[in-house]
Amino acid sequence: MDFLLSENNLWILLIALASGAMLMWPNLGRGRSVPRLAVADAVQQVNREQGLFIDIRPADQFKTGHIPQARNITLDTLESHLGTLPQDKPIVLVDARGRDSARALTQLRKHGFKQVSCLDGGLAAWAEGGMPLKKS
CATH class of the missing domain: 1.20.5 (Single alpha-helices involved in coiled-coils or other helix-helix interfaces)
Structure with missing residues (x-):
């Protein structure tokens, strides 16, 4: 003692x-109500159910490398793009390291989007998994 x-x-x-x-x-x-998908699971879900990758990083980061077919909608402009997003298809949110996408998920859930998840580890996990990147 x-x-x-x-x-x-x-x-x-x-x-x-x-x-x-x-x-x-x-x-x-x-772990709280933020569904996170591993890279392989995200690819399967998007391919199987014609889902959508939404990259919420700033445009300059998006141009340096992003998931092919991903749409760039930054976190601060997400609300103005709600009408262009499908509510009946899965949406996988992508950020740099898997930390900021939870805020976007919360915004989408408030507006009735039910099939929303975050890419676990973000674009860094995508690249580490050897998945293709597109530069624009």
Whole structure:
């Protein structure tokens, strides 16, 4: 017990707890109602059900490399493009690393889109999986 009550050890214990909490923080919200698809599953779903890849990255990033047939609709212009998106087909949202697409998913769900998911790992996972990229 003296070990825990020592001032130096107490600081070390607090720092260790804070570090552990900070490492777990990104994963805490990940599983909550945000369907994420692995690259192979996303390709299958889009091909089988004539779905759509929506790349929410800025246009300059989109031009450097994107999924072939993906549409570039940035997060800040998504609401103005709602009328052009099919509500009866799956939509897979793509961002750089799979972190920002959850906000776009929330926006689409608010407007009645039910078949929306995020590409797990984003475009980085797509490229790491050896999938083709198109440059425009």
